[in-house]
Amino acid sequence: MQLKPRQLLVVENKDTCLAMPDVDGVVAVIKLGNAVALVSRIAWLERVPVLYWGDIDTYGYSILVQARKKLHDVRSVLMDRGTVESHLDRLVVEGQQTKSIDRSFLTAAELDVYDALLAHDWGLSMRLEQERIEWSGALRVVLSALHQREAGNA
Numbered sequence: 001m002q003l004k005p006r007q008l009l010v011v012e013n014k015d016t017c018l019a020m021p022d023v024d025g026v027v028a029v030i031k032l033g034n035a036v037a038l039v040s041r042i043a044w045l046e047r048v049p050v051l052y053w054g055d056i057d058t059y060g061y062s063i064l065v066q067a068r069k070k071l072h073d074v075r076s077v078l079m080d081r082g083t084v085e086s087h088l089d090r091l092v093v094e095g096q097q098t099k100s101i102d103r104s105f106l107t108a109a110e111l112d113v114y115d116a117l118l119a120h121d122w123g124l125s126m127r128l129e130q131e132r133i134e135w136s137g138a139l140r141v142v143l144s145a146l147h148q149r150e151a152g153n154a
Contacts, residue, residue, distance in 0.1 A: 005026060005027040005048055007050070007051060008027055008039065008050045009029070010039070010067060011029070011053050011130070012055055013131045036070075040071055047072045049074075050072065050073060051074075051077055056078075056083060057094045060079065061117075065105040065106065068105040075145070078133060079110060090133070097118060101114075
Protein backbone atom coordinates (compact mmCIF):
# COMPACT_ATOMS: atom_id res chain seq x y z
CA MET A 1 0.00 0.00 0.00
CA GLN A 2 1.48 3.34 -1.01
CA LEU A 3 -0.64 6.10 0.45
CA LYS A 4 0.36 9.75 0.78
CA PRO A 5 -1.45 11.00 3.88
CA ARG A 6 -0.96 14.53 5.13
CA GLN A 7 -1.56 13.47 8.74
CA LEU A 8 -1.69 10.40 10.93
CA LEU A 9 -4.30 10.07 13.68
CA VAL A 10 -3.40 7.60 16.43
CA VAL A 11 -6.39 6.58 18.55
CA GLU A 12 -6.04 4.01 21.30
CA ASN A 13 -9.65 2.81 21.54
CA LYS A 14 -10.94 0.79 18.59
CA ASP A 15 -14.60 1.81 18.95
CA THR A 16 -13.69 5.48 19.29
CA CYS A 17 -11.64 5.39 16.10
CA LEU A 18 -14.26 3.45 14.16
CA ALA A 19 -16.81 6.14 15.08
CA MET A 20 -14.63 8.84 13.49
CA PRO A 21 -15.77 10.12 10.11
CA ASP A 22 -13.47 9.90 7.11
CA VAL A 23 -11.18 12.91 6.90
CA ASP A 24 -9.48 13.62 3.59
CA GLY A 25 -5.71 13.17 3.80
CA VAL A 26 -5.78 11.50 7.24
CA VAL A 27 -4.89 7.89 7.98
CA ALA A 28 -5.92 6.54 11.37
CA VAL A 29 -4.32 3.70 13.30
CA ILE A 30 -6.05 1.99 16.16
CA LYS A 31 -5.18 0.24 19.38
CA LEU A 32 -1.42 -0.02 19.06
CA GLY A 33 -0.73 0.67 22.71
CA ASN A 34 2.90 0.09 23.58
CA ALA A 35 3.58 -0.98 19.97
CA VAL A 36 2.89 2.55 18.66
CA ALA A 37 6.49 2.95 17.52
CA LEU A 38 5.94 0.21 14.91
CA VAL A 39 4.22 2.86 12.78
CA SER A 40 7.69 4.30 12.13
CA ARG A 41 8.42 1.20 10.01
CA ILE A 42 5.76 2.17 7.45
CA ALA A 43 7.70 4.07 4.79
CA TRP A 44 4.77 6.15 3.54
CA LEU A 45 4.18 7.49 7.07
CA GLU A 46 7.73 8.80 7.42
CA ARG A 47 7.71 12.51 8.36
CA VAL A 48 3.89 12.66 8.48
CA PRO A 49 2.62 14.82 11.38
CA VAL A 50 0.84 12.80 14.06
CA LEU A 51 -2.17 13.65 16.21
CA TYR A 52 -2.29 11.30 19.21
CA TRP A 53 -5.43 10.71 21.30
CA GLY A 54 -4.97 8.27 24.13
CA ASP A 55 -6.58 7.61 27.47
CA ILE A 56 -5.81 10.12 30.18
CA ASP A 57 -3.92 7.73 32.40
CA THR A 58 -0.29 7.06 33.14
CA TYR A 59 -0.04 4.48 30.35
CA GLY A 60 -1.62 6.89 27.85
CA TYR A 61 1.21 9.32 28.55
CA SER A 62 3.75 6.49 28.40
CA ILE A 63 2.49 5.57 24.93
CA LEU A 64 2.62 9.24 23.91
CA VAL A 65 6.28 9.36 24.96
CA GLN A 66 7.03 6.23 22.91
CA ALA A 67 5.31 7.79 19.90
CA ARG A 68 7.36 10.97 20.22
CA LYS A 69 10.59 9.00 20.39
CA LYS A 70 9.95 7.37 16.99
CA LEU A 71 7.40 9.41 15.03
CA HIS A 72 7.46 12.87 13.46
CA ASP A 73 5.79 15.92 15.00
CA VAL A 74 3.47 14.23 17.52
CA ARG A 75 0.84 16.37 19.22
CA SER A 76 -1.73 15.17 21.69
CA VAL A 77 -5.41 16.05 21.79
CA LEU A 78 -7.98 15.69 24.58
CA MET A 79 -5.28 14.72 27.08
CA ASP A 80 -5.37 17.94 29.12
CA ARG A 81 -6.53 19.07 32.55
CA GLY A 82 -9.69 20.68 31.15
CA THR A 83 -10.80 17.40 29.60
CA VAL A 84 -10.32 15.55 32.89
CA GLU A 85 -11.99 18.19 35.00
CA SER A 86 -15.03 18.40 32.74
CA HIS A 87 -15.51 14.62 33.03
CA LEU A 88 -14.81 13.97 36.72
CA ASP A 89 -17.98 11.89 37.01
CA ARG A 90 -16.61 9.51 34.36
CA LEU A 91 -13.26 8.68 35.93
CA VAL A 92 -12.48 5.04 36.70
CA VAL A 93 -9.65 3.34 38.55
CA GLU A 94 -6.38 2.67 36.75
CA GLY A 95 -5.36 -0.71 38.16
CA GLN A 96 -1.64 -0.02 38.14
CA GLN A 97 0.16 3.19 37.30
CA THR A 98 3.43 3.51 35.44
CA LYS A 99 5.94 5.96 36.84
CA SER A 100 8.94 5.19 34.66
CA ILE A 101 8.49 7.37 31.60
CA ASP A 102 10.88 9.83 30.01
CA ARG A 103 9.23 13.04 31.19
CA SER A 104 11.34 15.15 28.83
CA PHE A 105 9.06 14.09 25.95
CA LEU A 106 5.94 15.62 27.54
CA THR A 107 4.82 19.22 27.18
CA ALA A 108 4.29 21.28 30.34
CA ALA A 109 0.50 20.82 30.06
CA GLU A 110 0.83 17.05 29.58
CA LEU A 111 3.29 16.78 32.44
CA ASP A 112 0.86 18.70 34.64
CA VAL A 113 -1.85 16.08 34.08
CA TYR A 114 0.56 13.13 34.37
CA ASP A 115 1.85 14.47 37.71
CA ALA A 116 -1.72 15.11 38.88
CA LEU A 117 -2.61 11.48 38.12
CA LEU A 118 0.37 10.25 40.14
CA ALA A 119 -0.47 12.68 42.98
CA HIS A 120 -4.05 11.35 43.00
CA ASP A 121 -5.48 14.86 42.52
CA TRP A 122 -8.75 13.38 41.23
CA GLY A 123 -8.79 10.31 43.50
CA LEU A 124 -6.63 7.27 44.08
CA SER A 125 -5.21 5.99 40.75
CA MET A 126 -7.96 7.48 38.61
CA ARG A 127 -8.07 7.62 34.82
CA LEU A 128 -10.29 8.92 32.04
CA GLU A 129 -10.71 6.45 29.20
CA GLN A 130 -11.26 8.19 25.88
CA GLU A 131 -14.52 6.33 25.22
CA ARG A 132 -15.98 7.96 28.36
CA ILE A 133 -15.49 11.47 26.98
CA GLU A 134 -18.64 13.17 25.69
CA TRP A 135 -18.59 12.21 21.99
CA SER A 136 -19.93 15.25 20.15
CA GLY A 137 -17.51 17.56 21.95
CA ALA A 138 -14.60 15.14 21.51
CA LEU A 139 -15.32 14.80 17.80
CA ARG A 140 -15.39 18.59 17.40
CA VAL A 141 -12.03 18.93 19.17
CA VAL A 142 -10.33 16.16 17.16
CA LEU A 143 -11.63 17.43 13.81
CA SER A 144 -10.64 20.98 14.72
CA ALA A 145 -7.12 19.82 15.67
CA LEU A 146 -6.79 17.96 12.37
CA HIS A 147 -7.96 20.99 10.37
CA GLN A 148 -5.68 23.37 12.34
CA ARG A 149 -2.69 21.17 11.59
CA GLU A 150 -3.72 21.03 7.94
CA ALA A 151 -3.98 24.83 7.79
CA GLY A 152 -0.63 25.16 9.57
CA ASN A 153 1.06 22.83 7.07
CA ALA A 154 -0.43 24.50 3.98
